Amino acid sequence: MIRLIRGFRDILPEHTGLWALVEGVARELLENFGFSEIRLPVLEHTELFARGIGADTDIVEKEMYTFTDRNGDLLTLRPEATAGVVRSYVEHGFCASAPVQKLYTMGPMFRRERPQRGRYRQFYQINAEVLGVQSPLADAQLLVLVHEFFSRLGVTDAAVHVNSLGCPNCRNPYKEELKSYLAAKSGRLCQNCLRRKETNPLRVLDCKSEQCAEAVAGAPSMTDWLCDACRDHFAAVLSAAESQGVALVLDPRLVRGLDYYTRTTFEVRTSALGAQNAVAGGGRYDGLVQLLGGPPRPGIGFAVGVDRLVEILAAQKGYPQKCPDVYFACLGDAAKKAGFSLAAGLARAGVAAEMDFDGAGLKGQMKRAGKSGARFVVILGEDELAGQKAQVRNLKTKEQTEQPMEGLVESLARRVKEEKDNG
RNA sequence: GUGAGUGUAGCUCAGCUGGUGGUAGCACCGGGUUGUGGCCCCGGAGGUCACGGGUUCAAGUCCCGUCACUCACCCCA
Numbered sequence: 143m144i145r146l147i148r149g150f151r152d153i154l155p156e157h158t159g160l161w162a163l164v165e166g167v168a169r170e171l172l173e174n175f176g177f178s179e180i181r182l183p184v185l186e187h188t189e190l191f192a193r194g195i196g197a198d199t200d201i202v203e204k205e206m207y208t209f210t211d212r213n214g215d216l217l218t219l220r221p222e223a224t225a226g227v228v229r230s231y232v233e234h235g236f237c238a239s240a241p242v243q244k245l246y247t248m249g250p251m252f253r254r255e256r257p258q259r260g261r262y263r264q265f266y267q268i269n270a271e272v273l274g275v276q277s278p279l280a281d282a283q284l285l286v287l288v289h290e291f292f293s294r295l296g297v298t299d300a301a302v303h304v305n306s307l308g309c310p311n312c313r314n315p316y317k318e319e320l321k322s323y324l325a326a327k328s329g330r331l332c333q334n335c336l337r338r339k340e341t342n343p344l345r346v347l348d349c350k351s352e353q354c355a356e357a358v359a360g361a362p363s364m365t366d367w368l369c370d371a372c373r374d375h376f377a378a379v380l381s382a383a384e385s386q387g388v389a390l391v392l393d394p395r396l397v398r399g400l401d402y403y404t405r406t407t408f409e410v411r412t413s414a415l416g417a418q419n420a421v422a423g424g425g426r427y428d429g430l431v432q433l434l435g436g437p438p439r440p441g442i443g444f445a446v447g448v449d450r451l452v453e454i455l456a457a458q459k460g461y462p463q464k465c466p467d468v469y470f471a472c473l474g475d476a477a478k479k480a481g482f483s484l485a486a487g488l489a490r491a492g493v494a495a496e497m498d499f500d501g502a503g504l505k506g507q508m509k510r511a512g513k514s515g516a517r518f519v520v521i522l523g524e525d526e527l528a529g530q531k532a533q534v535r536n537l538k539t540k541e542q543t544e545q546p547m548e549g550l551v552e553s554l555a556r557r558v559k560e561e562k563d564n565g
Numbered sequence: 566g567u568g569a570g571u572g573u574a575g576c577u578c579a580g581c582u583g584g585u586g587g588u589a590g591c592a593c594c595g596g597g598u599u600g601u602g603g604c605c606c607c608g609g610a611g612g613u614c615a616c617g618g619g620u621u622c623a624a625g626u627c628c629c630g631u632c633a634c635u636c637a638c639c640c641c642a
Contacts, residue, residue: 253640259637417636423641
């Protein structure tokens with residue numbers, strides 16, 4: 143038997159309904175907030191990610207699916223979407239012709255990490271990016287959008303954590319301050335943090351080890367080191383988002399792994415997922431467009447981890463069940479043909495209709511009809527064909543009536559609609 | 566990449582200190598009802614006990630290796 147590649151998975155029909163629901167809510171909301179869809183390739187030149195994400199991040203160092211194409215090009219399956227969106231923005235000249243772009247995209251990303259709960263090697267993200275806007279209202283709009291998205295889906299324990307990482311002007315002095323603080327505490331840091339305090343001191347702030355958390359409790363906070371411009375920006379983001387009822391958790395320990403983040407950074411967390419508690423994350427990346435060969439243009443965006451979100455929703459509410467409105471149980475070849483044509487007519491009329499193709503007995507077909515969750519069964523056999531009347535049975539109420547086959551599509555469509563209106 | 570735990574029917578799992586694979590539950594198929602579902606009753610089908618080696622008279626059970634899954638670390642959505 144040929145099996146799945148490790149870390150990859152099939153999303154089976156019983157689950158795709160929830161995926162479609164999540165994507166549908168996202169799409170509608172994003173469109174209403176003025177975003178336009180952009181569809182991008184899954185494969186890009188490796189250099190895009192090496193430059194965009196940062197050559198010495200873990201993603202680029204050891205987690206990318208990278209291979210050499212037949213002509214020698216070094217290609218990579220995208221580990222995240224932002225770099226590709228920005229590449230497209232620059233490549234198509236939007237920087238000059240239409241610098242303000244609000245874009246969204248959804249699809250698979252790839253990272254070669256060790257799989258565990260909520261983490262797969264092919265995973266799905268919904269991404270939204272605002273390019274060319276400096277205003278804190280852009281940051282706030284994304285927070286409002288994210289908040290609305292989760293509440294519309296009914297995720298109960300999602301909390302939006304937010305922080306500002308400042309700009310290079312204020313972050314670099316802060317980093318130095320933090321480094322010297324950490325140096326003084328180095329005796330109490332865990333192995334990882336001893337290494338990290340040099341390479342990526344901000345990361346020490348959100349180390350999960352208890353001793354590090356204690357050691358870092360009195361550490362200087364980035365928000366105290368923000369320059370005037372960054373401080374004003376952050377304050378404006380918070381007040382605009384809060385004016386729309388978005389509950390924010392100010393979290394000076396919130397740090398993001400990717401090099402390109404500046405200023406506003408945020409993450410949606412939930413307790414429902416074990417160690418993988420982030421279900422969405424994002425932030426401002428004012429240097430990225432330029433880093434990828436464009437003129438200086440600000441940007442901000444976020445990504446929702448769809449795999450994780452679906453898992454949370456499934457745990458809270460289960461997967462929605464899909465059932466046909468009408469199920470045809472037909473006995474004999476002539477009745478099969480009649481049922482085939484009626485089922486097709488109903489499907490064309492917008493009614494979910496299913497028929498039993500096989501020649502099982504009536505009992506078997508009724509059983510399958512019941513199992514399918516259909517509201518109505520239409521029974522067609524020799525007697526019905528002879529009289530040109532079908533038996534229509536409501537599986538919930540057990541009412542069964544005879545209906546003329548003439549006009550059956552219309553009458554069934556009407557009854558289905560009534561049933562649905564009555565709940 | 567590191568650590569720990571699991572691997573028996575399509576799914577969930579029994580299987581004791583080694584001694585013939587479970588009338589186990591769910592799901593599936595058929596029958597009880599020549600043409601009426603869910604409940605009930607009866608029957609059926611389904612397995613290289615993850616794979617490979619070793620110990621033994623004898624291995625699902627013990628040992629080693631491989632692979633996969635799970636959880637966690639690392640990192641991240």
